Amino acid sequence: MVGSWPRSPEVLRAQRRRHHGDISAEEFDHVADAAVIEALKHQESAGIDIVTDGEQRRDNFYSFVADKLDGVRLMSLAEMLDIVEDKAGFERILQTLDVPAYSIRNPTCVGIVSRREPLALNEYLFLRQHTDRPIKVPLPGPYLLTRAMWVKEATRAVYESKEALAEDVVGILRDEIRELREAGADFIQFDEPVLTELVFTQGQTRTFMCAALAARRDPAEELEFAVELINRVVAGSEGIRTGLHVCRGNWSQQEHTLLKGSYGPLVPYLARLNVTQLVLEFATPRAGELAALLDSDQIRKHKELGLGVVYPRTEGIEGVEAVVARVEEALKYLPPERIFLNPDCGFGTFSSRPMNTLEIASSKLETMTRAAVILRDRYAV
Ligand SMILES: [Zn+2]
Numbered sequence: 001m002v003g004s005w006p007r008s009p010e011v012l013r014a015q016r017r018r019h020h021g022d023i024s025a026e027e028f029d030h031v032a033d034a035a036v037i038e039a040l041k042h043q044e045s046a047g048i049d050i051v052t053d054g055e056q057r058r059d060n061f062y063s064f065v066a067d068k069l070d071g072v073r074l075m076s077l078a079e080m081l082d083i084v085e086d087k088a089g090f091e092r093i094l095q096t097l098d099v100p101a102y103s104i105r106n107p108t109c110v111g112i113v114s115r116r117e118p119l120a121l122n123e124y125l126f127l128r129q130h131t132d133r134p135i136k137v138p139l140p141g142p143y144l145l146t147r148a149m150w151v152k153e154a155t156r157a158v159y160e161s162k163e164a165l166a167e168d169v170v171g172i173l174r175d176e177i178r179e180l181r182e183a184g185a186d187f188i189q190f191d192e193p194v195l196t197e198l199v200f201t202q203g204q205t206r207t208f209m210c211a212a213l214a215a216r217r218d219p220a221e222e223l224e225f226a227v228e229l230i231n232r233v234v235a236g237s238e239g240i241r242t243g244l245h246v247c248r249g250n251w252s253q254q255e256h257t258l259l260k261g262s263y264g265p266l267v268p269y270l271a272r273l274n275v276t277q278l279v280l281e282f283a284t285p286r287a288g289e290l291a292a293l294l295d296s297d298q299i300r301k302h303k304e305l306g307l308g309v310v311y312p313r314t315e316g317i318e319g320v321e322a323v324v325a326r327v328e329e330a331l332k333y334l335p336p337e338r339i340f341l342n343p344d345c346g347f348g349t350f351s352s353r354p355m356n357t358l359e360i361a362s363s364k365l366e367t368m369t370r371a372a373v374i375l376r377d378r379y380a381v
Contacts, residue, residue, distance in 0.1 A: 001043060001050070001051060001136065001342065001365075002245055002306075002343055003061060004052075004138075005039040005042065005055070006347050006348045006356065007354065008038070010031055011056055012351060014027075014032065015028070015059055033126065035054070036053045036054060036057070036123075036126060036127060036130075040127065042362050042365070046362055046365035046369055047366070048133075048369065049133060049372075050135070050187060051131055051134070051135055052137070053124075053126070054348075055138065055346065057123060059350075061138065061191050062144055062191070063105055063106065063107045063148075068115065068116060068117050068119050069113055069172070070112070070114050070116050071111030071112050071113040071158070072108065072113060073110045074105040075151070076105050077106075080106060080108070083153040083154060104350070109151070109154065109155040109165055110155070111158055113172065114168070118175075119139060121180055124137050124183060135185055136188075136189055137180055137187065137189070138190075139176065141191055141192035141226075142170050142226075142232075143194065143222075143229050143230065144191065145173075146166040147194060150162045150165050163225075169229070170229055170232050170233055173233045174233055176188075177233070181237065181239060187240070187243060187277075188240060188241070188242050189245050189277075190230065190233070190242070190245070190275070192230070193248070196246060196266070197249075199223075199261065200248070200260065227269050227273060230273055230274075231272075241276045242274075242275040242276050243277040243279045243306060244277075244278055245279040245306070246266065246270075247280070247308075247344060248281065248284075248286055260286040261288060262293075263293040264292040264293075267296045270296075270299065271299050272298075277303065277304035277340065278299070278305055279340075280306060281344030281345060282309070282344070283309055283344045290330055293305075294333035300334060304338045305338060305339055305340065306340045306341075307326070307339055307340065308344035308345070309323045309327065309343075309368060309371065310344070310364040310365075310368055311343070312347045312355040317360065318367050320367055320374070323367055323371035327339060331379065336375070337381070341368045342368070
């Protein structure tokens with residue numbers, strides 16, 4: 001799993017009611033607990049080895065942090081349009097992309113940022129009570145969080161620069177890793193989808209989240225900044241598997257609005273990240289060829305690959321043999337023990353926009369596990 005699983009109508013209703021203050025956090029958790037157990041059941045019955053909690057408690061993969069951090073406030077797009085200086089640019093983003101504007105609220109930094117409660121430790125502890133399988137905990141990466149939270153017009157009264165805000169973000173994520181590791185979590189994955197936006201839009205503001213109304217610096221500088229932040233977050237995290245997930249956006253089923261291009265331009269940066277695993281999409285043809293990534297010596301010698309083999313956004317179920325063939329292509333570059341099968345992205349990146357029905361999502365997971373059985377039989381050492 002990359003992370004999210006479709007939310008049920010009950011969870012969506014509970015999320016709305018909680019947002020409006022109609023139910024307490026405890027009442028929400030009661031609904032979400034049941035949903036997490038249900039998401040776990042789907043994964044276990046599909047035969048998934050490393051499970052997640054399906055992000056059932058989160059409205060999306062990054063803005064949930066506003067519930068956990070002091071100094072962060074969720075702002076609607078309308079509120080942001082009020083305060084940003086480049087209103088025309090901001091409106092253009094909303095129009096040209098199929099942004100789920102009705103559902104996105106940006107976690108904006110409006111005060112000194114600190115943890116009121118852990119971001120994901122409690123999610124992990126709950127899931128741990130219900131399964132013996134290894135658990136992956138997805139977290140927003142430090143670059144994404146810094147970009148999302150830094151809205152100059154609201155933030156600069158508190159932090160003098162994006163870099164100053166990033167210091168506190170790095171500290172928060174390091175605390176989270178330490179606590180998750182002590183609690184026995186197996187795998188922490190940082191989501192940094194916005195990295196592709198840097199290379200495929202050449203610094204033009206075409207971001208699929210209001211995150212970072214603008215990365216106005218040169219894309220290469222921004223990528224260096226991202227590498228530095230991620231490496232600082234994972235420094236000293238031996239004993240736990242760490243991963244980085246990068247995709248080209250998963251907010252829409254309208255393919256033409258999503259970014260396209262191989263991982264090639266990101267390779268020099270990905271190769272320098274001190275994470276155990278790169279969790280990447282490859283089922284979509286928009287992600288280009290495996291060779292663009294695996295021609296890199298650094299990546300081939302040192303990284304595990306979370307290989308995207310099924311595509312969360314399509315209704316057709318991939319063939320088991322096609323998945324096997326895809327993995328065999330990766331086996332030309334990597335030993336079997338460093339290849340992990342996963343979907344290209346989550347099945348419900350934004351809670352109100354599931355990518356598929358439960359039935360189709362489950363069938364896609366089953367396709368992966370059936371392929372894994374064949375592959376282990378052929379290649380397990
Ligand atoms: Zn993704």
